[in-house]
Amino acid sequence: KKDLSQVGLSVLRREALSKIPATDRIVFAPVGIRKYTVSVFTDIECGYCQKLHEDIAEYNKLGIAIEYLAFPRAGLTSQDALAMESVWCSVDRRKALTDAKGGRPVPPKRCTNPVAAQYKIGQQIGLQGTPMIINSGGVALPGYMPPDKLLEALDKLAAEEKAGQAKVATAVGGV
Numbered sequence: 001k002k003d004l005s006q007v008g009l010s011v012l013r014r015e016a017l018s019k020i021p022a023t024d025r026i027v028f029a030p031v032g033i034r035k036y037t038v039s040v041f042t043d044i045e046c047g048y049c050q051k052l053h054e055d056i057a058e059y060n061k062l063g064i065a066i067e068y069l070a071f072p073r074a075g076l077t078s079q080d081a082l083a084m085e086s087v088w089c090s091v092d093r094r095k096a097l098t099d100a101k102g103g104r105p106v107p108p109k110r111c112t113n114p115v116a117a118q119y120k121i122g123q124q125i126g127l128q129g130t131p132m133i134i135n136s137g138g139v140a141l142p143g144y145m146p147p148d149k150l151l152e153a154l155d156k157l158a159a160e161e162k163a164g165q166a167k168v169a170t171a172v173g174g175v
Contacts, residue, residue: 013125014138020121024114026068026093028056035063036154038141041071041122041132044087044100045080048144049131053101058147064154068097070115071122071130081115088113137161 017039025039042049052059052066059066070088072081083100089109090096096106122132126140133141133150141153 009126009140010138012138013134013140014136016121016125017134017138020069020114020118022067024069024088024118026088026097027065028060028068028094029065030060030063033063034065035151036158037065037067037136038150038154039067039069039134041069041118041127041130041134043071043073043080043130044084044097046073046130050101052131052144053098055147059150062147062151064147064150069122070118071127071132072115072119073130076116076119081119082108085110085113085115088115 020039029037040049040052042052044050056066070084072078072084074080083106086106086109087093087096087100089111090106100106125134129143131144133143133145135141135154135157137157139157141150145153
């Protein structure tokens with residue numbers, strides 16, 4: 001009893017995200033044990049994206065790594081896109097992103113950067129709004145989620161995946 005269109009979209013998202021090099025992501029990872037990694041399409045001007053980033057330490061404390069991808073909602077020719085390019089071109093991307101999301105200016109910089117490519121991937125996978133949170137299985141979660149709710153959702157998805165694998169193993173073993 002699964003929505004098969006969502007299963008197909010999950011595969012599409014997982015494949016699309018696998019094409020984005022780790023070096024093109026801005027990663028905030030836990031110091032200790034990493035339970036989950038999520039990819040988050042973000043915009044520096046999006047209020048819920050800013051709220052998610054304000055909670056970054058709590059996500060990390062819960063074992064959730066956040067890998068940011070750029071999605072300037074106003075388009076690639078917008079001031080927002082130029083500001084996001086400056087973030088991705090900064091020597092310290094994590095600090096620049098934190099500054100930008102906090103309303104602090106980021107010195108303008110230009111370089112070869114992944115903003116346009118990530119934006120296009122967001123469009124290809126059906127991004128409707130930011131933040132778009134995607135788990136390692138390609139499942140999109142509904143917008144901003146507080147840290148405890150995101151952990152709960154990721155635990156539930158992991159349990160469902162494990163149960164599905166157990167059913168497949170049982171079916172294969174019983175044949």
